[in-house]
Amino acid sequence: MAKVLMKGNEALAEGAIRAGCKLFFGYPITPQSEIPEYLSRRLPEVGGCYLQAESEVAASNMLYGAAGVGERVFTSSSSPGISLMAEGLSYIAGAQLPVVVLNMVRGGPGLGGILPAQSDYLQATKGLGHGDFRLLVLAPSTVQEAADLIVDAFDLADKYRNPVMILGDGMLGQMMEPVEFKDRPKSKDLPPKTWAATGLVPGKKKSIINSLYLDPLELEANSWELKAKYDAMARDELRWEQFNCEGEYDVLIVAYGSMARICKTTIELLKKRGVSVGLFRPITVFPYPYKQLSDAAQKAKMVFCVEMSTGQMLDDVKIALEGSRPIHFYGRTGGIVPSPEEVLRQVERIRNGEEVDKVWER
Amino acid sequence: MTTELIVAGFGGQGVLLFGKFLALSGLKEGKEVVWIPSYGPEMRGGTCNCTVVVSEDPIGSPIIDSPNTVVVMNKPSLAKFGPRVSPDGLLLINSSLIDTTSDRTDIRIETVPANDIALELGNGKAANMVALGAYVALTKVVKFDTILDVVKENFAKKKEFLDLNIRAVKKGYELAS
Numbered sequence: 177m178a179k180v181l182m183k184g185n186e187a188l189a190e191g192a193i194r195a196g197c198k199l200f201f202g203y204p205i206t207p208q209s210e211i212p213e214y215l216s217r218r219l220p221e222v223g224g225c226y227l228q229a230e231s232e233v234a235a236s237n238m239l240y241g242a243a244g245v246g247e248r249v250f251t252s253s254s255s256p257g258i259s260l261m262a263e264g265l266s267y268i269a270g271a272q273l274p275v276v277v278l279n280m281v282r283g284g285p286g287l288g289g290i291l292p293a294q295s296d297y298l299q300a301t302k303g304l305g306h307g308d309f310r311l312l313v314l315a316p317s318t319v320q321e322a323a324d325l326i327v328d329a330f331d332l333a334d335k336y337r338n339p340v341m342i343l344g345d346g347m348l349g350q351m352m353e354p355v356e357f358k359d360r361p362k363s364k365d366l367p368p369k370t371w372a373a374t375g376l377v378p379g380k381k382k383s384i385i386n387s388l389y390l391d392p393l394e395l396e397a398n399s400w401e402l403k404a405k406y407d408a409m410a411r412d413e414l415r416w417e418q419f420n421c422e423g424e425y426d427v428l429i430v431a432y433g434s435m436a437r438i439c440k441t442t443i444e445l446l447k448k449r450g451v452s453v454g455l456f457r458p459i460t461v462f463p464y465p466y467k468q469l470s471d472a473a474q475k476a477k478m479v480f481c482v483e484m485s486t487g488q489m490l491d492d493v494k495i496a497l498e499g500s501r502p503i504h505f506y507g508r509t510g511g512i513v514p515s516p517e518e519v520l521r522q523v524e525r526i527r528n529g530e531e532v533d534k535v536w537e538r
Numbered sequence: 539m540t541t542e543l544i545v546a547g548f549g550g551q552g553v554l555l556f557g558k559f560l561a562l563s564g565l566k567e568g569k570e571v572v573w574i575p576s577y578g579p580e581m582r583g584g585t586c587n588c589t590v591v592v593s594e595d596p597i598g599s600p601i602i603d604s605p606n607t608v609v610v611m612n613k614p615s616l617a618k619f620g621p622r623v624s625p626d627g628l629l630l631i632n633s634s635l636i637d638t639t640s641d642r643t644d645i646r647i648e649t650v651p652a653n654d655i656a657l658e659l660g661n662g663k664a665a666n667m668v669a670l671g672a673y674v675a676l677t678k679v680v681k682f683d684t685i686l687d688v689v690k691e692n693f694a695k696k697k698e699f700l701d702l703n704i705r706a707v708k709k710g711y712e713l714a715s
Binding site for chain 2: 207352515
């Protein structure tokens with residue numbers, strides 16, 4: 177199929193349809209409203225259902241129900257809306273159901289703003305809701321990657337019976353790039369959904385969708401079952417990209433999503449000045465490629481973490497490096513997106529032994 | 539070769555469409571492209587801009603501090619984006635609505651009376667297409683035939699505007715060639 181020019185939001189919505197998703201429940205919010213808009217038109221065309229809920233809380237419980245009967249289901253929101261869905265997603269994780277949820281992050285906390293940010297990283301990767309659960313979180317950096325990853329997200333959700341999140345930001349949602357939808361064969365090795373509550377079949381065990389376990393031993397067993405899934409994800413699902421890491425480099429930049437592609441331009445600009453800097457970009461941010469980052473960092477004198485937050489992925493960078501390299505951090509937030517030149521000036525400073533310039537304090 | 543563009547004006551002048559048509563033309567020619575709008579909160583008639591990058595190579599940042607080409611359709615945009623043109627870059631000014639210019643000597647400054655020409659052609663709203671034609675003539679970032687095809691394809695469902703927009707983009711191109 178030929179490449180078409182699409183907004184990130186539209187490409188993700190189309191990608192969900194290509195993944196065989198027929199059901200969307202959600203509520204509009206900037207900067208991702210093109211997704212419900214697109215799906216409200218497209219889903220009826222493929223025999224699916226678009227339903228605008230009365231709130232994000234309701235939408236997340238509609239997801240719970242639809243996932244419980246074994247359908248591929250999808251919701252999309254932005255930061256404040258995701259917080260509202262947190263309760264439902266905890267139930268979904270507890271009941272071990274596959275859903276795909278997308279967060280086009282905007283500045284926070286509270287209602288915050290509508291411009292791009294990466295300030296929901298900790299929420300997405302460490303603690304979206306109550307209880308011992310995690311989402312598998314994928315962080316695309318281009319529109320093409322977003323369109324590809326959302327198809328994988330549905331497969332991964334089914335494979336692990338666990339919610340999978342696409343973590344983007346307003347910039348990825350609003351920008352247009354060429355995108356090609358590849359015809360992929362349906363994944364054959366996914367387990368049949370024997371657990372789905374699709375009605376009583378004689379001879380079949382009763383299917384109960386539930387996250388309530390009053391017996392502490394049963395609840396503990398469920399939690400360890402979840403933990404085993406997360407361990408399997410950390411073993412089998414890690415994804416990352418290394419850019420300009422073939423040769424020597426003094427500094428290794430660590431960034432994800434939109435911020436990472438901006439840093440690529442910084443690296444190209446530095447190349448022209450004869451300075452070689454590498455980039456490590458985690459694509460799965462839960463599970464996190466700790467060892468791969470640590471290995472890449474051993475070639476560098478120092479590591480430079482750049483985010484559109486006050487320092488959230490920074491925690492994972494520290495865990496990965498275990499104190500083996502000095503770590504510098506630069507973050508802009510509130511909707512401000514650092515330019516490649518802005519990052520470049522900071523790289524020059526830390527290479528000269530200076531601290532980063534805290535321009536936000538001026 | 540990488541061309542970066544910021545095209546800016548007030549809401550309703552069609553600067554986002556200008557950028558989209560350029561991106562579509564780049565895509566048609568097999569180039570890498572990215573288009574990103576300013577999407578902050580704005581009032582009706584407020585300012586509006588988008589950034590477009592067209593390149594032979596994969597594109598990293600869509601955020602550009604100093605683009606090598608800038609098109610300004612109204613006066614506030616000249617004040618905001620004129621100083622950001624990279625040295626040796628191009629600044630294209632819509633002289634119909636902007637009676638001043640930039641005092642920079644390190645860049646190429648061109649003007650096009652986009653609204654006046656569009657009015658002569660029958661509708662002032664086609665000023666963006668006049669400026670687009672002129673921009674393509676000045677930068678040669680894409681072929682004129684490509685941009686013409688993109689205009690035709692995108693106005694195919696709005697036949698009443700098709701002829702006007704074709705004439706507008708042609709006229710802008712001729713004037714700046």
